[in-house]
Amino acid sequence: MEGNDDGSRLVSDVPKINIDKPRWDQTHYWGRARHFFTxxxxxxxxxTSGELEEARQIVKSYKAGKEIPGLTVDQLWNAKQTYDSAFHPDTGEKQIIVGRMSAQVPMNMIITGGMLTWYKNPSTVIFWQWTNQSFNALVNYTNRSGASPITMQQLGLSYALATTAAMTTAxxxxxxxxxxxxxxxxFVPFAAVAAANAFNIPLMRQKEIFSGIPVLDQDDNPIGESTVAAQEGIRNVVISRIFMAAPSMMGIPVVMNHLEKKGVLKRYPWANAPLQIVLCGVVLVFATPLCCALFPQMSSIAVTRLEQELQVPAWLLITSSF
Structure with a gap:
């Protein structure tokens, strides 16, 4: 496995590394977690733009088989991780900053902190739930598949229904x-976010629900499309998203309620929002990658659960759980 190579060695001294795959073993939870931490x-x-362009050139050159003097294994992987943080995996286009996966923690800490702070007044509830779903729609659009792009109609419908579900629930x-x-x-903001995810994700992936996703046999040969596999994959995505929100949206309210009972928030009312935003940031730095890693991107499924025509020894290809 690539991640076992001595990172200080020159890439010219080790066998060709497949940088299209994650560095760490994705069949184990900690390997997936390390991947998503990056x-x-x-x-x-x-x-900076210069650093991103340098990383892009290293990745392109290495894939093209060009020799890069002095490049170590660690430097190659760092360049790949920097490249992946800013460029679309299918199109190679540079993504807008707020839609990148690396922006998930800073953006969500502000939005989640806002939802947890201003959760009583109807107007602020509407504003923060709308902001959250608008950000989710932007992330979905930015990270849309190049091979099977999300249509604007599909994006708009999921955005409208998820926003409606969140506001209505809250x-x-x-x-x-x-x-x-x-x-x-x-705890109401968490319930609203969970309800929105239950609508948003299946709507965004409705093509997979109706058409299925590729199923591979043990030799990675495609044997057909399975809607059963698609439904399981989408269920896993919903679960991971809800688990991702739970630590901050369930844990921080307990802390703030305790501080409120002790009179701390009454003595320092200005600290309410900043404290919750900072706490959200600390929790999300860990919760985001750890919950993304709950389910492997490539998972197995019992043959007997597949459609009749696909019931041969097979492995299921599940799209990313983030």
Whole structure:
């Protein structure tokens, strides 16, 4: 496996490295987690245009078989990870900053912090839920597949329904939970985000639901398209997205409710929003990659669960869970 090579060795001294695949073994959770820590590393958004172009040239040259004097294995992988953080994997186009995977943590810490801070007033609830779904739509558009692109109609429909689901859930639950403890009210934003994900992701992947995704046999030969496999893959995506939001949107309300009971927020009301945003950032730095890694991109499925015509020894190709 590529990740086992001594990183200090020159690439000219090791066998050809397949940099189109992740550096670490994706059949194990920690290997997937290490991969996604590099993919979602927020420091990558600080890379200059010059650094991004240098990384792009290294990746292009290595793939073309050109010799790069003095390049080590670690430098090659760092260039690949920098390249992946800014350029579309299919088209090679540079992505807008806020839509990149490396922008997930800084953008979500602000948005999640806003949802957790201003969760009572209907107007602020509407604003932050709309902002969250607008950001999700931008990320979906930026990272759309080059081979099977998302249509504007599909994107618009999922955006509208997810936004409606989030707002309806948040506003409806806010009215319902008034009779319960204040802590319960702080969990409403999480319920709204979970409801929106349940709508948004299946709508964005509806083509796969109806047409299926490729199923491969044990020798990586395609044997057909499976809607059963697609449904399982999409279910895994929904689960990982909800788990990703849970630590910050369930844990931080407990902390803030405790501070409120102790009178800290009353003495320092200005600290409410900044504290929640910072806490969200700390949690999301870890929750984002760790939850992206919950399910492998290439997963197996029991043959008996596939459609009748596909029931041969097979492996399932599941698209990315992020």
């Amino acid at each position: 993919v979602t590393n927020p420091l990558n958004i600080l890379k 506003l409806g639950l806010n009215r319902t939970v008034k009779m319960f403890s204040p802590l319960i009210g702080r």
